[in-house]
Amino acid sequence: MSENAPLPEPQASPDIETAPPARFDTLPLDPKLLRAVADSGYLTMTPIQAKAIPIVLEGKDVMGAAQTGTGKTAAFSIPLLQRMLKHENPSVSPARHPVRALVLAPTRELADQVAENVKKYAKHTNLRSVVVFGGIDMKPQTAALKAGVEVLIATPGRLLDHIEAKNCVLNQVEYVVLDEADRMLDIGFLPDLQRILSYLPKARQTLLFSATFSPEIKRLAQSYLQDPILVETARPNQTASTVEQRFISVTDDDKRAVVKHLIKERSLAQAIVFVNSKLGAARLARTFERDGLRTAALHGDKSQDERLKSLDAFKRGEVDLLVATDVAARGLDIADLPAVFNFDVPFNAEDYVHRIGRTGRAGASGLAVTLVTKSDARLMADIEKLIKRKIDLEAMEIESDRPRFERRPRDESAESIERPERFERPERSERPVRASGPTVRAPAPSADPFFNKPYESSARDEPPAWEKAKAASPVKGLSSYIKPKKQVAALFGVKKPTAPAEG
DNA sequence: AAAAAAT
CATH class of the missing domain: 3.40.50.300 (P-loop containing nucleotide triphosphate hydrolases)
Known part of the structure; x- marks a missing residue:
């Protein structure tokens, strides 16, 4: 040694x-x-x-x-x-x-x-x-x-x-x-x-x-x-230049709607959705499946047989979404994967680089979308530091015009029976987004003081890295919003033409 | 805050 x-x-x-x-x-x-x-x-x-x-x-x-x-x-x-x-x-x-x-x-x-x-x-x-x-x-x-x-x-x-x-x-x-x-x-x-x-x-x-x-x-x-x-080669810790990286400011409740919106808007054939926990992966996979997306889950609580089957089905294009923990973050080579979503911001900045490296491989283009909530500010600063890039958050507000507790019945027989489901609260993100009207706004930075002072909650001994960077640069960094170009469209009813009948 | 890797 x-x-x-x-x-x-x-x-x-x-x-x-x-x-x-x-x-x-x-x-x-x-x-x-x-x-x-x-x-x-x-x-x-x-x-x-x-x-x-x-x-x-x-x-x-x-x-x-x-x-x-x-x-x-x-x-x-x-x-x-x-x-x-x-x-x-x-x-x-x-x-x-x-x-x-x-x-x-x-x-x-x-x-x-x-x-x-x-x-x-x-x-x-x-x-x-x-x-x-x-x-x-x-x-x-x-x-x-x-x-x-x-x-x-x-x-x-x-x-x-x-x-x-x-x-x-x-x-x-x-x-x-x-x-x-x-x-x-x-x-x-x-x-x-x-x-x-x-x-x-x-x-x-x-x-x-x-x-x-x-x-x-x-x-x-x-x-x-x-x-x-x-x-x-190039600089280490770098992401492939062929990957378009987007960071969207969301609340937890709107994450799924944003994912589905972007899948539709960009006509994404397939995507990996990364989450931070095994349980979260299992749950999210089920809800996507319920929404009619062909989904497989890949995480360490599954049997090895199931893990290999999930990955295989995804590689063969038999499922559209792979909801995975960081077990899938590194090294896996999936040909022509068009997109990666960070449903949760990864705990380690390095894993951000590895996760988004599943797309844009071998010179192909790819999209990497990271959904950022208020509690992720510190992790975001770590990522910003690691990839040596300023990160701009996009605002994307999703609104509802449907009653909160309405949800799609699972099958015909259940349609008439409105029974509460055990162990599962109806989720706010089950709501549809508004189909028309202004649904997207880019709030003035002051509207959301959090992103101007992301670190207030956690006491730190030293000033965070981004603060120094900000002081050194006249350009706004993490705290700046950019206006999304497109407004959020209706998501519900998003179904892949290839999706098999469920059940 | 978690995941992964042995059973």
Whole structure:
């Protein structure tokens, strides 16, 4: 572990950002790998790939920071496979092949996805890979491990189970990757991670990849790396420029109506709706479903089978909305996802960057809408600081012209029976919004003193970051409103043409 | 204020 000796600063990697995009086939890669890359349809490298691959091929430790959706998985898996091929020894019997590369990920779904990618790039080689994670039967994983694998992809808890059951031996591991490294190094994961690393040889190549690296994590990460090369593209902690970010000032009661309004207004085919709690995700998914939107939920209280099914249905376009906790915030690659909603502002600013990184991937455009209530001001300031951007809140007022307690009956038979539902109060957000007339206003800042002084409620020792920024800049920041261009239209009756009959 | 990861 780290001693008191000062940690070496990572060396800067050569800046090749100005060079034209390099093709994969200019790399010194085995034809088997080049063929797999070509099969995948990739021709040129993304900036993180162009920078990281040659360095990984040299055998150096790497700390890689790049925007979400820019191909970090390929950036480490392709060169690692190349290095493994170089030393391949086909004369050893398969049963004696030890695990040579270990990839750790913070969620089961992400581990699964990384494993798919590794398999794809390794398909023409005889390197075998397997993924192990919790929530599913250990036996097939055990059988695969005992048959022998070169590349093991895992979540920490289940891997420790397999280690303790002696299903795998990690004392021959030559390469370790921490995907979403800042999460793997955070307090919740660190003990497991340290135990796992204690089983590995010290002489190895270690790679850390993430879209966000806080200074503290960067420092901590140094103690797991040897003479690391810091590979950064653009600025770390940055969001993709192709993502349109909107921040809308709302009350809790109006959140759902705003989501549905924007889905309709922008004709969004699909969206992920992020919430902060598992229970909240389950509840919100049910109400959206009741409103006729095809919805799936993804959170840690669901069985692993349900989790995979939800994600799969969403990826295949069988559901329109995925209501998820931060289990879905990181790394998940969902092709052509047009929008992400932050129904709740995330507790960690880093997770904001990761959440909205689910859209606008691979250069596509995306929309990220964050619903901000008065109690979110502090979290918003953290986000503003992290992404180094001034955030303007849009006002969007939603009004009702329908009695408050009226709601759509669930089915025909229930229509005549007006019975109160147990455990559930009718929600104000069940109201329709007014179909016509001026429904949107941009109040003068003084109309809502809160956003002028967002921190009054919480006593703080030091002035919040945004205050300094504001003082330094004549332009208004978080406290300024911008006028929405469009007025809020009626939302109820919003139904996807593809929506199946419910019930 | 929570979530994730082992059962």
